[in-house]
Amino acid sequence: MSTAGVFHFQGRAIPFREGETIAAALTAAEIVCFGQDSSGRATRYFCGIGACQCCLVRVDGNIVEACLTPAREGLRVTAAGENDAGA
Amino acid sequence: MPAPDMVIIGGGPAGLAAAGEAARAGLTVTLIEQRAALGGAIFRQPSSGEVVALPRSRAAERLWRSLLAGIAQPKVKVRFSTSFLGVDGDGHVLIHDRAAQTVERLRPKAVIIACGAVERVRLRPGWDLPGVATAGGLQVMMKETGAAPRGRVLLAGSGPLLVALAAQMIRAGNPPLAVVEAGDPLSKPLAGLPLVGHPAILSEAVSYTMTLLRSRVRWLRGAHVERIERRGEVLQATVALRDGSREVIEADRIGLHDGIAENDIGLPDQAESASPIVIHAGDCREALGALGAILDGQRAGRRAAALVKNETVSMASLDKQLERARAVQRAIARLFGPVVTLPGAGELPDDTVLCRCEGRTVGDLKALLQQPGISGREVKHVGRFAMGSCQGRFCAANTTALMAELQAGGRRPEQQDLTGQRWPVRPTPIAAFVNAGPLDPAEDKEELS
Numbered sequence: 169m170s171t172a173g174v175f176h177f178q179g180r181a182i183p184f185r186e187g188e189t190i191a192a193a194l195t196a197a198e199i200v201c202f203g204q205d206s207s208g209r210a211t212r213y214f215c216g217i218g219a220c221q222c223c224l225v226r227v228d229g230n231i232v233e234a235c236l237t238p239a240r241e242g243l244r245v246t247a248a249g250e251n252d253a254g255a
Numbered sequence: 256m257p258a259p260d261m262v263i264i265g266g267g268p269a270g271l272a273a274a275g276e277a278a279r280a281g282l283t284v285t286l287i288e289q290r291a292a293l294g295g296a297i298f299r300q301p302s303s304g305e306v307v308a309l310p311r312s313r314a315a316e317r318l319w320r321s322l323l324a325g326i327a328q329p330k331v332k333v334r335f336s337t338s339f340l341g342v343d344g345d346g347h348v349l350i351h352d353r354a355a356q357t358v359e360r361l362r363p364k365a366v367i368i369a370c371g372a373v374e375r376v377r378l379r380p381g382w383d384l385p386g387v388a389t390a391g392g393l394q395v396m397m398k399e400t401g402a403a404p405r406g407r408v409l410l411a412g413s414g415p416l417l418v419a420l421a422a423q424m425i426r427a428g429n430p431p432l433a434v435v436e437a438g439d440p441l442s443k444p445l446a447g448l449p450l451v452g453h454p455a456i457l458s459e460a461v462s463y464t465m466t467l468l469r470s471r472v473r474w475l476r477g478a479h480v481e482r483i484e485r486r487g488e489v490l491q492a493t494v495a496l497r498d499g500s501r502e503v504i505e506a507d508r509i510g511l512h513d514g515i516a517e518n519d520i521g522l523p524d525q526a527e528s529a530s531p532i533v534i535h536a537g538d539c540r541e542a543l544g545a546l547g548a549i550l551d552g553q554r555a556g557r558r559a560a561a562l563v564k565n566e567t568v569s570m571a572s573l574d575k576q577l578e579r580a581r582a583v584q585r586a587i588a589r590l591f592g593p594v595v596t597l598p599g600a601g602e603l604p605d606d607t608v609l610c611r612c613e614g615r616t617v618g619d620l621k622a623l624l625q626q627p628g629i630s631g632r633e634v635k636h637v638g639r640f641a642m643g644s645c646q647g648r649f650c651a652a653n654t655t656a657l658m659a660e661l662q663a664g665g666r667r668p669e670q671q672d673l674t675g676q677r678w679p680v681r682p683t684p685i686a687a688f689v690n691a692g693p694l695d696p697a698e699d700k701e702e703l704s
Binding site (some may be wrong): 170185186187188189191192195196198200201202205207209210211212213214215216217218219220221222224230231232233235236237238 | 648
């Protein structure tokens with residue numbers, strides 16, 4: 169199946185397919201830990217329905233659930249706990 | 256743009272059925288869905304046309320098509336990638352359009368909340384490790400991507416979802432290592448008798464079970480995963496087998512599932528003369544499975560429309576069908592009832608994480624409960640249980656269960672003591688509130704007059 173584009177997670181280029189969520193693309197890249205949240209705990213894919221808030225990541229500065237958010241070309245995805253205001 | 260008569264939260268079976276029913280009764284409906292596609296968990300759609308969808312039964316396909324047909328009409332508007340933020344003190348429904356990054360205020364006469372179920376996950380040391388997901392979480396990702404989770408996958412807990420997921424993984428070419436099941440449905444076939452009246456459900460159940468039994472996948476019934484540890488890249492699950500022995504299974508991913516619970520945290524129902532009317536529908540009101548969710552969605556749509564139009568409507572036929580859906584759920588619960596005694600949360604090691612978001616442990620709660628008569632509210636505000644970003648959706652039930660276990664004789668704490676009665680907040684940038692649009696013109700006029 170064809171790659172629709174690439175986004176960046178913690179500096180690593182992650183390919184994604186059309187319509188895929190950030191969580192699905194990270195999982196396909198065999199990334200199980202999505203970084204740390206603001207209290208230093210590991211975030212990761214868990215419930216897949218936007219309820220557990222365990223897969224929070226920061227996308228272009230905003231916190232979102234990776235399991236709900238479609239991947240898009242060129243997005244900058246970092247750990248939820250990372251303050252990238254100065255980056 | 257005029258305000259819709261009704262706002263429906265959630266585009267799964269209950270929300271879609273409610274929308275179809277309300278529109279048929281003449282109401283305008285805005286249905287908001289947090290994802291980019293309709294379906295909910297049970298009818299989760301492949302993420303693009305390129306993905307080869309998992310095979311679905313003909314009965315499921317028919318249900319899905321009839322739900323879509325019900326909303327294919329001008330009175331129903333669907334908003335994708337939009338989250339519900341709650342109802343404010345003036346009765347405005349706040350929604351967040353994540354693509355436009357704006358918050359909007361709507362003033363409908365009725366709100367139907369159809370946000371589905373959450374999975375129960377029993378506490379075990381290591382349940383919170385990366386690589387451990389809910390079995391339902393693994394399953395919805397499989398529906399989206401068309402591919403089984405990769406690597407060595409262990410499924411554990413209890414319930415028919417584990418059997419269904421195992422069968423789907425077998426058919427998709429990556430069978431799980433094993434299915435660890437606390438119950439033993441094969442030992443009590445009579446408990447499944449009520450399913451005979453529901454050929455569609457029965458044939459699906461038999462088909463999944465036969466796929467599992469014909470495979471080489473070990474179905475360890477009467478067993479449970481005691482703890483999970485991470486050793487480098489590998490997860491090690493210690494399984495307590497039925498004969499009392501232990502076995503360590505190494506896996507790359509573990510899917511846990513201990514049943515389904517109502518996702519009912521947040522707003523309570525408010526019907527007669529409230530503004531707006533709030534009604535819960537489907538699995539978030541009562542977990543009855545997909546068929547039950549459709550019936551309950553129809554019921555909620557019909558009831559809300561009647562309340563808005565000040566009419567009376569008979570629910571007798573739907574109520575009767577819902578009662579049958581309840582009988583099916585009871586039969587399934589009996590079939591999968593545990594055949595071994597599972598450890599109570601109080602017997603778990605003190606460092607077992609209870610509330611993941613705040614990193615609070617079983618030991619933290621035990622220490623807190625040394626104070627006599629401490630309430631659920633205090634456990635939240637002093638102990639920070641259910642205070643984090645999931646706002647109790649995954650820890651409140653476990654926390655109150657452990658409180659009840661340890662505070663013998665006291666008032667049994669309720670989940671609501673920890674979660675309160677407001678809609679759990681969702682990540683929303685402040686800019687989206689700043690961009691909040693004006694109220695609809697009709698209401699502005701009303702406020703001026």
